[in-house]
Amino acid sequence: MTFVAKPRVHHPLLPTNEIGLTRRDYEGLVSTLCAGCGHDSVSAAIVQACAELAIPPHQFAKVSGIGCSSKTPSYFLGNSHGFNSVHGRMPSVATGANLANRELYCIGVSGDGDSASIGIGQFAHIVRRRINMLYIVDNNGTYGLTKGQFSATNDKGSTSKKGVPNLYEPIDLVSMALQIGASFVARSFSGDKAQLVPLIKAGLLHRGFAFIDVISPCVAFNNHNGSTKSYDYLRTHAASVVTADFIAAGEEITADYAPGEAETVRMPDGSRLRLRKLDGSYDPHNRAHALEHVLEAQQEGEVVTGLLYVDPDASDCHEILDTVETPLNALGEAELCPGSEALDRINASFR
Amino acid sequence: MTTYNDFVIRFANVNGSGSASANGMFAKALFRMGVPIATRNIFPSNIEGLPTWFEVRVSEDRHHGRREGVDLMVAMNAETYAEDVASVVPGGFLLYDNSKGLDRRLFRPDITEIGIPIAKLLLPEFADPKQRKLFKNIVYLGALSALINIDFEVITGMVSTQYRGKDELIAPNIHALEIGRGYAREYLDCPLPIQLRRTSALGDSIMIDGNAAAALGAIYGGATICAWYPITPSTSMAEAFEKHAGQLRTETETGQRKFAVLQAEDELSAIGIVIGAGWNGARAFTATSGPGLSLMSEFLGLAYFAEIPAVLFDIQRAGPSTGMPTRTQQGDVLLAAYASHGDTKHPLMFPSSPKECFDFAADAMDLADRLQTPVIVLSDLEVGMNDNLSEPLTWDDSRRYDRGKVLSREDLDAIEEFGRYVDVDGDGIGYRTLPGTHPTKGAFFTRGTSRDAYARYTEAPEAYTENMDRLLVKWRTAASLVPAPEISGHGHRAGIVFYGSTAMPMGEAMQRLADEGVQLDAMRIRGFPFSQEVTEFLHRHEFVFLVEQNRDAQMKTLLVNETGVDAAKIVPVLYYGGMSISADTIQASVLDHYEKMRLPRLWAVGRGTRGGTPRMQTAIGRGSPGGDSVA
Numbered sequence: 001m002t003f004v005a006k007p008r009v010h011h012p013l014l015p016t017n018e019i020g021l022t023r024r025d026y027e028g029l030v031s032t033l034c035a036g037c038g039h040d041s042v043s044a045a046i047v048q049a050c051a052e053l054a055i056p057p058h059q060f061a062k063v064s065g066i067g068c069s070s071k072t073p074s075y076f077l078g079n080s081h082g083f084n085s086v087h088g089r090m091p092s093v094a095t096g097a098n099l100a101n102r103e104l105y106c107i108g109v110s111g112d113g114d115s116a117s118i119g120i121g122q123f124a125h126i127v128r129r130r131i132n133m134l135y136i137v138d139n140n141g142t143y144g145l146t147k148g149q150f151s152a153t154n155d156k157g158s159t160s161k162k163g164v165p166n167l168y169e170p171i172d173l174v175s176m177a178l179q180i181g182a183s184f185v186a187r188s189f190s191g192d193k194a195q196l197v198p199l200i201k202a203g204l205l206h207r208g209f210a211f212i213d214v215i216s217p218c219v220a221f222n223n224h225n226g227s228t229k230s231y232d233y234l235r236t237h238a239a240s241v242v243t244a245d246f247i248a249a250g251e252e253i254t255a256d257y258a259p260g261e262a263e264t265v266r267m268p269d270g271s272r273l274r275l276r277k278l279d280g281s282y283d284p285h286n287r288a289h290a291l292e293h294v295l296e297a298q299q300e301g302e303v304v305t306g307l308l309y310v311d312p313d314a315s316d317c318h319e320i321l322d323t324v325e326t327p328l329n330a331l332g333e334a335e336l337c338p339g340s341e342a343l344d345r346i347n348a349s350f351r
Numbered sequence: 352m353t354t355y356n357d358f359v360i361r362f363a364n365v366n367g368s369g370s371a372s373a374n375g376m377f378a379k380a381l382f383r384m385g386v387p388i389a390t391r392n393i394f395p396s397n398i399e400g401l402p403t404w405f406e407v408r409v410s411e412d413r414h415h416g417r418r419e420g421v422d423l424m425v426a427m428n429a430e431t432y433a434e435d436v437a438s439v440v441p442g443g444f445l446l447y448d449n450s451k452g453l454d455r456r457l458f459r460p461d462i463t464e465i466g467i468p469i470a471k472l473l474l475p476e477f478a479d480p481k482q483r484k485l486f487k488n489i490v491y492l493g494a495l496s497a498l499i500n501i502d503f504e505v506i507t508g509m510v511s512t513q514y515r516g517k518d519e520l521i522a523p524n525i526h527a528l529e530i531g532r533g534y535a536r537e538y539l540d541c542p543l544p545i546q547l548r549r550t551s552a553l554g555d556s557i558m559i560d561g562n563a564a565a566a567l568g569a570i571y572g573g574a575t576i577c578a579w580y581p582i583t584p585s586t587s588m589a590e591a592f593e594k595h596a597g598q599l600r601t602e603t604e605t606g607q608r609k610f611a612v613l614q615a616e617d618e619l620s621a622i623g624i625v626i627g628a629g630w631n632g633a634r635a636f637t638a639t640s641g642p643g644l645s646l647m648s649e650f651l652g653l654a655y656f657a658e659i660p661a662v663l664f665d666i667q668r669a670g671p672s673t674g675m676p677t678r679t680q681q682g683d684v685l686l687a688a689y690a691s692h693g694d695t696k697h698p699l700m701f702p703s704s705p706k707e708c709f710d711f712a713a714d715a716m717d718l719a720d721r722l723q724t725p726v727i728v729l730s731d732l733e734v735g736m737n738d739n740l741s742e743p744l745t746w747d748d749s750r751r752y753d754r755g756k757v758l759s760r761e762d763l764d765a766i767e768e769f770g771r772y773v774d775v776d777g778d779g780i781g782y783r784t785l786p787g788t789h790p791t792k793g794a795f796f797t798r799g800t801s802r803d804a805y806a807r808y809t810e811a812p813e814a815y816t817e818n819m820d821r822l823l824v825k826w827r828t829a830a831s832l833v834p835a836p837e838i839s840g841h842g843h844r845a846g847i848v849f850y851g852s853t854a855m856p857m858g859e860a861m862q863r864l865a866d867e868g869v870q871l872d873a874m875r876i877r878g879f880p881f882s883q884e885v886t887e888f889l890h891r892h893e894f895v896f897l898v899e900q901n902r903d904a905q906m907k908t909l910l911v912n913e914t915g916v917d918a919a920k921i922v923p924v925l926y927y928g929g930m931s932i933s934a935d936t937i938q939a940s941v942l943d944h945y946e947k948m949r950l951p952r953l954w955a956v957g958r959g960t961r962g963g964t965p966r967m968q969t970a971i972g973r974g975s976p977g978g979d980s981v982a
Contacts, residue, residue, distance in 0.1 A: 061787070089620070093627035121616055337752075
């Protein structure tokens with residue numbers, strides 16, 4: 001089996017979004033990942049988030065590297081262009097794609113091997129460059145396609161399926177992203193759709209680099225007792241600090257929050273993000289504080305989830321480079337070619 | 352006997368001592384006098400304190416290649432003094448600072464020493480030791496103006512332009528020039544028998560380095576994204592792109608830019624950015640050198656297989672590994688041609704001059720879009736980093752960019768079925784769509800994994816093979832689109848083949864060989880894949896010399912592999928020491944082969960003088976030319 005199209009049959013009562021599309025219009029091909037794979041839940045969350053945002057599907061560009069995670073862009077947004085590039089190099093491809101057309105919504109999907117090992121350099125530098133995109137890591141702590149080797153995000157002491165412990169220190173991409181300047185940093189769990197969907201929506205609308213590390217258990221190689229990336233472990237050790245409720249532009253805030261517990265963050269398109277702090281002392285606008293909290297929890301074996309840091313006024317790479325509003329790929333000869341008269345002047349300057 | 356406009360002058364300096372500016376003024380002054388020159392920087396991979404040389408070939412015959420031997424040495428570096436003195440040709444001249452006296456052991460009776468007490472002259476004039484150091488260079492420039500007849504007004508005019516805005520520097524610089532000039536006129540025999548005279552030979556020529564020309568070509572060709580990682584000798588191309596694009600592509604009202612330059616974290620990322628941009632429909636390029644090309648190989652395979660336009664400039668330097676980063680070579684030919692794993696090959700372009708760097712840069716943008724594949728422009732340090740005479744750059748305003756087969760929203764509406772890799776036109780090139788074009792049609796998944804003609808993942812042997820075979824059809828299309836070879840001469844039994852910067856000394860070498868009775872048809876290869884003309888040239892000659900600047904005769908390997916020509920027919924003429932190949936080397940290697948194989952020559956009237964015409968031809972010999980290397 002190499003390719004499976006989904007049957008194009010819609011349930012007649014399938015609800016439509018504001019632009020008249022159903023959830024099915026945001027789906028892709030049938031996944032060929034293992035049944036129960038966390039990555040499929042992430043893809044489903046992306047589908048739901050994009051459908052709810054009512055962005056036309058063709059306005060997304062999907063990019064990925066290599067690995068199970070990087071196959072997933074086939075399984076969502078079938079009407080969008082996708083690019084499954086080379087191992088660990090999705091960030092550079094995403095950078096180029098975003099430079100070429102700043103109007104597309106760019107979703108990058110990567111894995112822990114892709115981003116924390118072979119591509120750690122590219123990961124670090126795309127954060128620095130503030131490319132306007134949503135960067136999701138499907139983090140399962142293992143190399144699935146090559147059958148179960150430890151990845152760099154695997155916790156020290158976490159065991160393989162055969163019971164062999166990992167002897168090396170883990171790399172935490174959330175801490176890295178915080179340290180290097182990401183303006184939107186979140187962690188979630190593929191099994192917590194209620195948390196993940198609003199995070200994806202907010203990440204897509206955030207201007208600048210939005211990063212979500214999604215712990216996404218590998219049912220084939222890393223879901224046993226002794227693994228710190230299993231469903232059971234996450235269900236008992238994940239602690240949300242800030243929940244983000246997404247409120248579309250024009251929609252009313254109906255839920256009641258105790259004073260001091262909630263804060264509204266405006267998104268560039270007029271929608272809002274309602275942040276609910278489950279730990280009253282947590283400040284999601286303080287980078288140093290967020291980093292400290294993440295590190296402390298890690299020492300305790302806890303997995304901090306939620307929207308850990310957001311800077312709603314962040315800039316992106318196009319602002320840094322001061323490029324024109326028109327996408328660079330839409331400029332023609334008239335805008336790009338200085339013409340023969342200018343060349344005469346240039347020639348004169350070389351005499 | 353006085354000769355005009357025909358000598359080699361070399362300045363031996365310490366790098367970081369400010370000599371580059373004075374030497375640059377020297378070259379520019381000659382250019383402004385209408386004297387044809389070629390300049391060469393022979394510099395170390397170092398910031399300050401190591402030896403550096405600047406060489407100017409002055410040649411009214413417009414021989415731009417390197418010639419062995421120095422006629423006038425300006426020896427300003429004590430550390431390299433011995434080798435500098437030794438490099439002067441018999442009868443040549445040595446200009447040096449005799450404030451401390453010359454080591455008599457280095458004395459050569461066959462050359463003329465010109466001692467000028469530069470340091471002593473400066474001591475009473477300038478209190479600041481830093482200024483005294485910098486002005487040493489200006490003093491010898493002033494002395495040279497008298498010794499070889501440089502128009503003094505041209506130099507003083509240049510000083511005034513160079514320091515416009517820093518006017519306080521103008522007077523002291525001119526004073527330093529006058530010190531040198533005054534000393535030379537008072538105490539030395541001026542002018543020397545090798546001297547300059549004004550000509551009108553240069554017409555509207557410009558003096559430009561290949562990297563700046565290539566950067567301008569990229570701008571004119573519509574490149575909007577430059578992603579790069581610093582590496583000598585390519586860095587100046589990316590920097591020139593940023594500088595000129597800043598001037599030419601910034602909106603006056605908003606100050607916003609119609610281009611983006613990203614200095615990436617490494618070459619892997621640089622080419623990835625280019626490919627991401629190409630996938631999304633923007634013209635993008637990277638500039639690198641050998642080590643960068645090695646790193647980019649994986650990505651180049653992806654772009655070949657996924658069929659994404661990308662342009663890469665490889666400004667070659669001497670490898671392998673770090674090699675000699677500041678020395679020239681043509682050592683990346685095979686790597687560039689076949690970069691990446693699996694069956695992969697890439698169109699190449701070989702510019703020989705700054706003008707061609709400009710033209711090929713713009714053409715490469717069209718070619719990459721047309722062929723939907725990476726195109727590599729193989730320049731090198733010799734043509735890329737040295738200021739060279741060039742015809743003016745030209746642009747035809749009626750030219751339109753060839754964006755290749757890209758379907759618009761309207762196109763998609765009009766067609767029944769879209770298949771990204773369907774060979775609709777039979778040229779091996781499918782139609783592509785850009786992200787965001789159409790709400791429901793034309794989206795596809797780009798991948799480095801095998802797929803069918805509709806971009807659907809498959810491992811079916813037939814689909815894979817069909818796709819690989821279609822890429823060969825496209826390859827044949829490419830052969831008709833890359834620059835055609837430049838062929839001169841006709842009917843001689845032997846030929847000489849060369850490419851890139853090796854063309855620079857070739858005119859002179861061929862003239863000298865003709866004087867020696869060796870007449871050859873010539874072919875300058877300008878593109879890969881090779882067109883039929885290239886193959887035919889090889890086939891119609893009994894044997895051909897192939898001149899290139901690498902150890903392993905890489906172009907020979909490529910020609911033998913791609914055209915099926917008998918390897919024994921190709922006689923490599925190789926130089927790979929890191930300087931640019933000289934006319935002398937080519938001449939000696941070719942003649943050596945004629946001697947060794949006892950090949951007959953055309954005997955020319957006035958053998959050994961220039962411009963002699965052949966009178967009679969000897970009987971054609973039967974000796975097999977063989978294929979062994981002569982270099």
